[in-house]
Amino acid sequence: MPRPHVVVNLAMSADGKLSTRERRQVKISGKEDFSRVDRLKAESDAVMVGIGTVLADDPSLTVKSPELIAARRARGLADHPVRVVVDCRARTPPGSSVLRKGPGPRVIACCSDADDERCRALSEVATVIRSGEGQVDLEALLSALYQMGIRRLMVEGGGRLIGGLFARGLVDEFFTFIGNIVIGGETAPTPADGPGFTREESFTRLTLFSVERMDHGVLLRWLVDRNTAE
Ligand SMILES: NC(=O)c1ccc[n+]([C@@H]2O[C@H](COP(=O)([O-])OP(=O)(O)OC[C@H]3O[C@@H](n4cnc5c(N)ncnc54)[C@H](OP(=O)(O)O)[C@@H]3O)[C@@H](O)[C@H]2O)c1
Numbered sequence: 001m002p003r004p005h006v007v008v009n010l011a012m013s014a015d016g017k018l019s020t021r022e023r024r025q026v027k028i029s030g031k032e033d034f035s036r037v038d039r040l041k042a043e044s045d046a047v048m049v050g051i052g053t054v055l056a057d058d059p060s061l062t063v064k065s066p067e068l069i070a071a072r073r074a075r076g077l078a079d080h081p082v083r084v085v086v087d088c089r090a091r092t093p094p095g096s097s098v099l100r101k102g103p104g105p106r107v108i109a110c111c112s113d114a115d116d117e118r119c120r121a122l123s124e125v126a127t128v129i130r131s132g133e134g135q136v137d138l139e140a141l142l143s144a145l146y147q148m149g150i151r152r153l154m155v156e157g158g159g160r161l162i163g164g165l166f167a168r169g170l171v172d173e174f175f176t177f178i179g180n181i182v183i184g185g186e187t188a189p190t191p192a193d194g195p196g197f198t199r200e201e202s203f204t205r206l207t208l209f210s211v212e213r214m215d216h217g218v219l220l221r222w223l224v225d226r227n228t229a230e
Contacts (some may be wrong), residue, residue, distance in 0.1 A: 003146050007175070013183040014180060019188060029214070032214050033217075044154040045151055049084075054085055055093075061156065082148070085109065086136050087108050090118035090122055092122060092126075138170055159192060163193045176219075
């Protein structure tokens with residue numbers, strides 16, 4: 001089934017953590033990386049996060065630069081990409097920034113067995129797509145996003161959602177900014193959380209496309225080897 005091109009972007013500490021063990025957001029990169037991420041977002045048709053990230057960081061997922069918004073308008077696009085939250089149990093708070101800030105369509109991806117009343121309330125402010133039981137069916141979701149015209153999907157975290165996407169071979173590009181701090185903590189989120197992979201054949205293989213010094217760290221751009229990812 002056709003699906004969008006999936007670009008995962010994250011920032012991690014020098015010891016591979018996305019945030020603290022209490023899941024408190026940490027400034028890992030700097031201005032240059034912030035602008036790069038804003039450009040990546042402006043070039044995407046949709047930007048997606050998991051509910052863990054919405055509850056921890058309350059991101060708006062909007063494009064910040066007025067110039068990038070103007071460039072999108074000039075191309076006949078909405079100011080911001082479609083904002084997508086993977087939220088099995090329909091827990092996205094009505095007052096969250098992703099629902100409140102900035103114009104444009106939102107999608108909440110819930111499970112088929114999510115509470116009907118919560119889904120109905122969310123459907124007043126977002127398109128609700130229901131699939132999977134216990135976990136959102138990510139293949140079905142991506143296929144539905146493709147049907148909506150989304151060809152380039154940026155994923156901004158967190159670790160469990162990214163782990164789920166890698167597990168199903170649904171990642172095409174992987175940007176990792178590595179910053180100059182050590183966060184530590186064995187339960188702090190990492191780039192591909194969830195159960196992880198044990199068999200060699202299930203490891204996603206990557207090709208290093210570029211390495212760039214940026215802010216006080218380094219940006220790696222990886223491409224997923226299609227013939228080896230499951
Ligand atoms: N440094 C960075 O670049 C960066 C970026 C983003 C986030 N973060 C950090 O990452 C942390 C949040 O990450 P997280 O791992 O807790 O949460 P997450 O990946 O944002 O969301 C995970 C949740 O999504 C839902 N989900 C539904 N279907 C799923 C599926 N098929 N696969 C995976 N998840 C599915 C599950 O919750 P339900 O079952 O309740 O739906 C799951 O717990 C925060 O600390 C945040 O600060 C860091």
